[in-house]
Amino acid sequence: MAKKIKIIIVEDDKEIRQLAEGILSGEKDMEVVKTFANGDSFLKSWENYECTVVIMDINMPGKNGIECVAAAKPKNPGVQFLISTVFENPQYIFQALCSGATGYMLKNNTADKLISAVREISNGGSPMSANIARLVVDSFATKQTAAIHNELLTSREKEILDMLAQGLMYKEIAAKKEIGVETVRKHVYNIYEKLQVSSRTEAINKVYGKQV
Amino acid sequence: MAKKIKIIIVEDDKEIRQLAEGILSGEKDMEVVKTFANGDSFLKSWENYECTVVIMDINMPGKNGIECVAAAKPKNPGVQFLISTVFENPQYIFQALCSGATGYMLKNNTADKLISAVREISNGGSPMSANIARLVVDSFATKQTAAIHNELLTSREKEILDMLAQGLMYKEIAAKKEIGVETVRKHVYNIYEKLQVSSRTEAINKVYGKQV
DNA sequence: GGCTTCCTACCACCAAAGTGGTATTTACAT
């Protein structure tokens, strides 16, 4: 462990903030370089402090932690943001991850968990509690997508739909599959009929669920 | 720990299969109720065995593990599928998660890791290696999307791109924006030029990141 | 004023996608 992990803590509760600072400062490979009591002051001057990990509360007066991550991450993408909050609310979790946070810990945790979370995040991992990991993973399961994808369409049709989604032209699909363009055309026609759509983009949105 | 965790193992390599069975059977709270040497035999008869966790290899003759999960999960959503593979390939990972797997472990792991992964998955968690967790979390971050979306394209172009992504036809976009179809056409032309693509689907994939 | 950028609009042309049929072969199940 050549370099120390340099940490910034953003947390409005003084007691928690000092507790966290104490815990992390006790580790030989860590150093708390600065603490902030709210998001606004963090945003103003965080760039003056070299750091590798920012531990961020969500609920704070002024800018909340998620907004802070969204604002700060693009300016310094190498810095890892670890959310530390009492909320196990899916909305917060996904907002935080979309903003660029790479870890999400609950506050009711032991000192050990906090320490190992910091190590994990600075080491290329994404510390999360078990429940949060499950929420995140479940968000990939595309519910009825699977149903559509597995029962309605034949395997050939699924392959072709995949390629449609990649943006390939019919003739490219035909070449890759070594079949005629007319056959591709027919498959696509059947796919659209089964999915009850009438264009490539509609089909993609229907099966691969649209986000945003 | 009232009930034992009932486990099915699907793995074509005999040695690995027996090793895993041995490891897990040694735990007091676990029981391996059945093993399969390939996906096809698993799909045929797995429903005859009561289980809570299925440990699934990906690379197998016949149906691969991801296809097995996709086929089996809808029939028994309560069962947790733990992928165990040598591949740390993002494509596989996301395909597996989309199919309904709730955990993804690498094979080069210790017995302890396997045991705790099984406990974690049956306990509502989603065991993943640190690297995989990071991949999953990163997939939420809307990285350069934001950059493209915010600097390259004008606000009008962004609006139109959004509608393109929804699958609307040019004339629908024109109607909604109360502009001419020819204008829409021109905006789209400019968008494609800026993004260096030449079709709707390519543009969508480029800006709204594609998974799968 | 002169410059650029953006939004608007029109034109002409060609490529690609989508519609809706028919038809043959293979393969699988009854």
Place this chain on the structure above:
DNA sequence: ATGTAAATACCACTTTGGTGGTAGGAAGCC
């Protein structure tokens, strides 16, 4: 063996999409 489903292929046709120009008006910048 007979029926059904899937994959293949071809045809004729219409609509939509993509290319590449020109051009006017509005907003903003030197």
